[in-house]
Amino acid sequence: MSSSNLLADVETFLKRTGMADSALGRGAVNDWRLVSQLRAGRRVWPETEQKVRRFMEQYEAPEARAA
Numbered sequence: 001m002s003s004s005n006l007l008a009d010v011e012t013f014l015k016r017t018g019m020a021d022s023a024l025g026r027g028a029v030n031d032w033r034l035v036s037q038l039r040a041g042r043r044v045w046p047e048t049e050q051k052v053r054r055f056m057e058q059y060e061a062p063e064a065r066a067a
Contacts, residue, residue, distance in 0.1 A: 006049050007038045013056045028055035 014024060014035070025034030029051050038044070044052075 006044065006052065010035060010038060010052065017059065028052045
C-alpha cells in the first residue's frame, strides 16, 4: 500500500495545527519517527493508516479545549 496520500494529509494537518512531527507519530501510533519515515518512503499497514487518520480527525487544539 502506498502512503503518499497519507503523507499529504499528514503534512496538511501539521501545517494547520502547528504540531511537531514527533508529537503526531507518538500520539497516533506511539512512534515518534513515523512522519520522518513516511517522508523517506515508509509504507504502513492499513490499520496504522486508520490510527493516524483517526488521531488527526479527533485532534482538538489545546486552545480550543481551554475555551
